[in-house]
Amino acid sequence: MSNTSVSQSKPGNAPTHKVNWGRLEEAERFSELVKQYRQGKISRDDFRRFRLQHGAYGSRMTDDYSMIRLKLPAGEVYAEQLEKVADLSEQFSIGSAHVSTRQNFQLHWVALEDVSEVLRGLAEAGMTTREACGNSVRSIMCSPLAGVCPDEIFDPTPYAVAATKFLLRNPMCQSLPRKFKINFTCCEKHGMARMVDIGLIPQIVEINGKPQRGFKVFLGGGLGAQSFVGHQLEQFTSEDELLHTIVSVIRIFDRLGNRDNMARARMRYLVNEMGWEKFQNLVLKERAMLKMLLSILIKLEVDKTPDVLRKISISSEVPSVPQGFARWKKSNTFKQKQPGFSSVFLTLESGDVTATQLRAIAEMAREFTADGQIRNGFTQDMVFRWVRDEDLPRIYSKLLEVGLANPGALTMASVVGCSGTTSCNLALTNSHRLAKEVQRKFIELKIDEDDDLRNSTIKISGCPNSCGQHEIATIGFYGGGGRLGKDMYPLYTMSLGGRSDEDTTLGHSCTKVPAKRVIPTILKIVEIFKSEKKSGETLDLWIRRVIEGNGGPNIKSLETIKDLLKSVVSAPTKDQDEDFYADYGSDGSYHTKTGRGECAA
Amino acid sequence: MCSLSKEKTTQVTVDADKLRSEIRDKSVKVLDIRKEDDYKQGHIPGAINLPLASLLADDSPEKVLQYAQSFGIGDETSVVVYDDTFGALASRVAWTLEYIGHKDVSLLDITYGTWKKLGLETSSETPSAVKTSHSLKLQPQILATSDYLVPAKEKGAILVDNRERLNFLEQHIPGAINIPYRMLASGQNILRPKDDLKRLMQNRNINADSEIITYCGSVGTLSGLGYYALKSLGMNNVKLYVRSFKEWKSLEKPIEKQNDANYWDLSAE
Numbered sequence: 115m116s117n118t119s120v121s122q123s124k125p126g127n128a129p130t131h132k133v134n135w136g137r138l139e140e141a142e143r144f145s146e147l148v149k150q151y152r153q154g155k156i157s158r159d160d161f162r163r164f165r166l167q168h169g170a171y172g173s174r175m176t177d178d179y180s181m182i183r184l185k186l187p188a189g190e191v192y193a194e195q196l197e198k199v200a201d202l203s204e205q206f207s208i209g210s211a212h213v214s215t216r217q218n219f220q221l222h223w224v225a226l227e228d229v230s231e232v233l234r235g236l237a238e239a240g241m242t243t244r245e246a247c248g249n250s251v252r253s254i255m256c257s258p259l260a261g262v263c264p265d266e267i268f269d270p271t272p273y274a275v276a277a278t279k280f281l282l283r284n285p286m287c288q289s290l291p292r293k294f295k296i297n298f299t300c301c302e303k304h305g306m307a308r309m310v311d312i313g314l315i316p317q318i319v320e321i322n323g324k325p326q327r328g329f330k331v332f333l334g335g336g337l338g339a340q341s342f343v344g345h346q347l348e349q350f351t352s353e354d355e356l357l358h359t360i361v362s363v364i365r366i367f368d369r370l371g372n373r374d375n376m377a378r379a380r381m382r383y384l385v386n387e388m389g390w391e392k393f394q395n396l397v398l399k400e401r402a403m404l405k406m407l408l409s410i411l412i413k414l415e416v417d418k419t420p421d422v423l424r425k426i427s428i429s430s431e432v433p434s435v436p437q438g439f440a441r442w443k444k445s446n447t448f449k450q451k452q453p454g455f456s457s458v459f460l461t462l463e464s465g466d467v468t469a470t471q472l473r474a475i476a477e478m479a480r481e482f483t484a485d486g487q488i489r490n491g492f493t494q495d496m497v498f499r500w501v502r503d504e505d506l507p508r509i510y511s512k513l514l515e516v517g518l519a520n521p522g523a524l525t526m527a528s529v530v531g532c533s534g535t536t537s538c539n540l541a542l543t544n545s546h547r548l549a550k551e552v553q554r555k556f557i558e559l560k561i562d563e564d565d566d567l568r569n570s571t572i573k574i575s576g577c578p579n580s581c582g583q584h585e586i587a588t589i590g591f592y593g594g595g596g597r598l599g600k601d602m603y604p605l606y607t608m609s610l611g612g613r614s615d616e617d618t619t620l621g622h623s624c625t626k627v628p629a630k631r632v633i634p635t636i637l638k639i640v641e642i643f644k645s646e647k648k649s650g651e652t653l654d655l656w657i658r659r660v661i662e663g664n665g666g667p668n669i670k671s672l673e674t675i676k677d678l679l680k681s682v683v684s685a686p687t688k689d690q691d692e693d694f695y696a697d698y699g700s701d702g703s704y705h706t707k708t709g710r711g712e713c714a715a
Numbered sequence: 716m717c718s719l720s721k722e723k724t725t726q727v728t729v730d731a732d733k734l735r736s737e738i739r740d741k742s743v744k745v746l747d748i749r750k751e752d753d754y755k756q757g758h759i760p761g762a763i764n765l766p767l768a769s770l771l772a773d774d775s776p777e778k779v780l781q782y783a784q785s786f787g788i789g790d791e792t793s794v795v796v797y798d799d800t801f802g803a804l805a806s807r808v809a810w811t812l813e814y815i816g817h818k819d820v821s822l823l824d825i826t827y828g829t830w831k832k833l834g835l836e837t838s839s840e841t842p843s844a845v846k847t848s849h850s851l852k853l854q855p856q857i858l859a860t861s862d863y864l865v866p867a868k869e870k871g872a873i874l875v876d877n878r879e880r881l882n883f884l885e886q887h888i889p890g891a892i893n894i895p896y897r898m899l900a901s902g903q904n905i906l907r908p909k910d911d912l913k914r915l916m917q918n919r920n921i922n923a924d925s926e927i928i929t930y931c932g933s934v935g936t937l938s939g940l941g942y943y944a945l946k947s948l949g950m951n952n953v954k955l956y957v958r959s960f961k962e963w964k965s966l967e968k969p970i971e972k973q974n975d976a977n978y979w980d981l982s983a984e
C-alpha cells in the first residue's frame with residue numbers, strides 16, 4: 115500500500131536538536147520485555163525496575179497504564195521535538211502533555227503495550243526517557259534563564275549538557291541506592307541549587323591573575339518527608355574539577371547510601387547521619403584519588419561554541435497592541451542581559467498543555483525566537499528566550515489565539531500542583547486540580563498585578579512527599595484526609611515561609627486547611643498581611659518576620675495567624691455542606707486510597 | 716505488481732495519484748461524506764455527495780441499496796470514499812456498502828482537507844448519475860450485534876474500543892482493549908503504513924487470525940476506521956459493532972471503568 119506523501123513546508127533556517135539522546139534499540143527492547151512480562155517470563159519486580167530505568171511509571175491503581183517521563187537535559191526542546199511530543203500525546207496518551215517541576219514532559223495514561231512506540235517516536239526526534247525515573251541520575255536541570263540572566267557569571271548550559279553526556283547510560287549510574295538529582299542554576303535567585311543532591315552555581319575567581327571558571331557546589335540538599343538544605347563543598351570548584359567532583363559524590367553515595375531502607379536512601383540522609391564535615395572530607399579524598407588514578411580517562415566535553423543565533427525578521431507593520439498586553443508583559447516577560455531581547459514565560463495550569471497548543475508553541479519558537487527552541491522551567495512552565503522586544507505584542511496575540519496568554523507566570527498567581535489523584539499511586543488529594551482552581555481564581559482577582567505578592571509562591575503536593583515542592587513555597591500545602599465524625603474530607607497541611615534562593619529555608623507548618631477552604635484561607639492571609647505590613651514590604655518578607663515572632667502590632671507569631679484562620683478552616687457537618695466532603699474533580703464522597711509508590715511530580 | 720490470484724484484489728486505501736488517474740479514466744465512483752454545504756463549496760471532481768447524516772437517518776440495507784443504485788454503483792463498480800474527519804465517516808459508509816455485498820470499495824488515504832492543501836484539483840459541479848442496478852447480498856460476518864459480543868468474547872474474540880483514552884478510562888464494555896483512533900493515523904494519512912500498524916498490533920498480542928470486534932461511542936465511525944485499519948493488515952475476521960457503546964449503554968448492559976483516579980483533570984482542554 116503506497117501512501118499519498120505529503121511534504122511539509124517549514125521555515126528552513128530553524129535550528130534543530132544538537133545532541134541525539136535517543137536510542138531506537140531501547141524502544142525495541144522495551145517492546146520485547148513487555149511481551150515477556152505478559153507471558154510471565156520475567157518477574158513483576160524485574161520488569162518494574164526495567165520499566166522505571168526507561169522512564170515509565172505505573173499509573174494510579176494500575177500497572178496496565180504508564181506515565182512516561184521524558185529526560186530533557188537542561189529543559190531544552192526544539193520546535194520539531196515539540197511537534198513530536200504533540201503527536202505522541204495525541205496518539206498514545208490523553209491529547210495533553212504535562213510539564214513537570216524538573217523541566218521534563220510527562221505523558222500520562224499510556225497503555226503499557228504502547229510505551230515502546232512512544233520511545234521509538236521520541237528517539238526519532240533525538241529524545242529519550244532513559245534514566246528519567248528509577249534509581250539513577252535524573253535529568254540534569256539548568257535554569258531556563260541560563261545564558262540570558264543579567265546576574266549570571268557565565269552560561270552553565272553547556273556544562274549541564276556535557277555532564278549528561280557523561281552520566282547517561284554510564285554503568286556507574288545504573289543501580290544507585292536511590293534517585294540522584296543535579297541542578298545547575300544561572301545565579302543565586304533563579305534555580306534550586308540548595309535543594310538537590312548536587313547543586314551548582316557558576317562562579318569566576320582569579321587564580322594567578324587569570325580568571326578561572328568554576329562553580330559553587332552544594333551537596334546533600336533535598337525535599338521530602340524530611341528535607342535538608344545543601345552544604346557548600348568548598349569556596350570554589352574549578353571547571354577542571356567539576357566532573358571529578360560529581361563522580362566522587364556519586365561513587366560515595368553508591369558505596370555508602372542506605373540500601374536497606376528506601377525511605378532513608380536519598381543522599382541527604384547519608385550526609386545528615388554521617389555529619390557534614392565527615393562527608394565533605396570523604397568527597398575531597400575521593401576526588402584526590404580519582405584525579406590521581408583517572409586523570410586521563412575522564413574529561414567533561416563542554417561544547418563552548420556559542421549558539422548561532424538566527425536573525426529573526428521583525429514585521430514592519432506596527433502591531434495594534436492587544437487587550438491585556440501590558441498586564442501580561444509585566445508578569446510574563448523577563449528582560450535579558452542582551453539588550454533588545456526578552457524571555458517569555460507561559461502560564462500553564464499545573465503544567466498541562468494540549469497537543470494543539472504544543473504545535474502552536476513550536477510554530478512560535480520558529481517564528482519569534484533567535485535560538486529556535488523553548489526551555490521548560492522549574493515551575494511547570496515553558497519559556498521562549500531570545501524574543502525581540504518589538505515582537506512581544508505579536509507573540510502575545512498568537513498566544514491569545516491558542517489560550518496561552520494568561521498573565522501571572524512570574525507571580526504568585528501561577529501555582530504549582532503535583533499530579534495528585536489524577537495519576538499518582540500515593541496521592542491522597544487532587545492537588546493537580548486544586549492548583550488549577552487557585553490559579554484561575556487568582557488571575558480573576560488580578561493577584562498578579564499586586565507588587566506586594568509578586569515574588570511569593572504557592573505550591574501544592576497531594577501527599578507528604580514533595581513533588582509539588584510545597585516546602586519551598588511562601589504558602590505551601592500537602593494533602594491528607596480529615597474526618598468529622600464518620601465523614602472524611604480532603605484536608606491539606608499548610609506551611610508558610612519557604613524559599614529556594616540564597617536564603618533557602620523550608621516552610622513552617624501553620625495549620626490544617628480543608629481542600630474547599632484553601633482559596634479563602636490564602637485570601638485571608640493576604641488580608642492580614644495587608645493590614646500588618648510595613649510600607650514596601652512584600653508578603654514573603656512579612657511572613658519571615660512573623661516566623662521570627664515579629665509580624666506587626668497584632669501578629670505575634672504563626673500561632674496568631676492560626677487563630678485568625680480558625681473560622682475559615684472549621685469543618686461544617688455533611689448536612690450543612692455536602693460539597694465540602696468531596697474533593698475537587700469528584701462528586702462522590704471522599705476516601706483515601708493509595709497503591710504502591712513510584713512517586714511522580 | 717503481480718498478484719497470484721486472478722481475482723481483483725481490493726485495496727483498503729487508495730492514494731491520491733491512483734484516484735486521479737481513475738477519475739480521468741472514469742473507472743471509479745467517488746463518494747464525498749461531508750455535509751452538503753461543504754460539498755457545494757468544492758469537492759473532488761466527479762464526487763457524489765452522501766452526507767453521513769443522510770445515511771444514518773436510515774441505514775437499512777434496502778435504503779443503502781437504493782442510494783447505491785441511484786448513484787450508478789453496480790456490483791462491479793469501483794468505489795472510493797472520502798471525508799474530512801480522519802477518514803472515520805468514510806469508513807462507516809464503506810463498511811455499509813460492504814455489508815450490503817458491494818466488494819470493491821476503498822478509502823482515499825488522505826482527507827479532503829489534505830487533498831486541498833496539496834493543491835489537487837477540486838470542482839463545485841454536481842455530477843449527474845445514471846441509475847443502475849445492484850444486487851443485495853448481506854454480509855453478516857462483518858457485523859456484530861450486542862447479543863453477539865459476550866459469547867464471542869468468551870470464545871476468545873478481542874473487543875477493541877476506538878474512542879479516545881479518557882473516554883475509555885471513564886467507561887467501556889467489560890474486557891475491551893483501547894486503541895484510540897488517533898493511533899491509527901500517521902502524519903497526513905488516515906492510516907499508518909502497514910508495517911507500523913502491524914507492530915502496534917503485535918505489541919498488543921493481536922494476531923492475523925484473531926477475531927476482532929471494533930466499537931466506538933455512537934454510530935460506528937471511529938470504529939469503522941479501526942475496522943479498516945485491521946483489514947489493511949489482511950485480517951479477515953473483523954467485525955464492526957455498528958450500534959456501538961451508545962446502544963450498549965441504552966440496553967443497560969454492564970460497564971467497566973478505571974476507578975479512583977481523577978484523570979480528566981490532567982487534560983488541558
Ligand code: SF4
Pocket residue numbers: 532533534535538539540541542545575576577578579580581582713714715
Ligand atoms: S507522591 Fe509526589 S506526585 Fe504523588 S501525590 Fe505525593 S507529592 Fe504528589
